[in-house]
Amino acid sequence: MPRPPTSRPVRLWAIRGALGIAVLAALGLGRVISDAWPTGDSPEASFVRHGQVGDTVRLRYADVSVDRVAATGSLATVAGGARTSGIWLVVDLTVVARQRPLAAPRITITDASGRIFSPDNRSGYLFTPAQTGIPWHVRVPVEMPQGDLVGLVLRLTGNTEDNRRDDVASIDLGIDRSAAERLEQEHAAVEVRQGGPDPLTAAGVSS
Secondary structure: OOOOOOOHHHHHHHHHHHHHHHHHHHHHHHHHHHHHOOOOOOOOOOEEEEEEOOOOEEOOOEEEEEEEEEEEEEEEOOOOOEEEEEEEEEEEEEEEEOOOOEOOOEEEEEOOOOOEEOOOHHHOOOOOOEOEOOOEEEEEEEEEOOOOOOOOEEEEEOOOOOOOOOEEEEEEOOOOHHHHHHHHOOOOOEEOOOOEOOOOOOOOOOO
């Protein structure tokens, strides 16, 4: 007895057609996502906002500017002082928080080789929460190796744990070879105090 004709070819073509439509839809969605999200290795990459010394870099959560860059071999801190066999790079920032206080941003220095350096407790650095709408003056000392100041970049993120799909400030500190040589000759102790609304005295001058 002959077997009834199967509907498998019809089903197969229907499945293939549905898959084709799904792929096209996914490709269209991918174009929308790539336009809306930052491009790069990951769709969750940070939105990097670039600037130079003196520029105001506008972020979702704050306006940030580097006001001054100095260097020294010793810091004057509340605990007494801190010396280094390398060099203390001292960066003065002004931060104006948006919408809510900025409590604990992550601030790092990246050298020309991509190595990342952070402030440590020995330097006396303390970022107290920047109050909303008030210029908050912060001194950031970072211990660096001698002879490694050319091409340094400061990066600031609003969250110490996770900055995916969020704004990141990337500020070129403007240190070429001649500026690096000048900075490495600075020896006056620099006072380090917690951030606040009071303007900072010039870095490189003991207070």
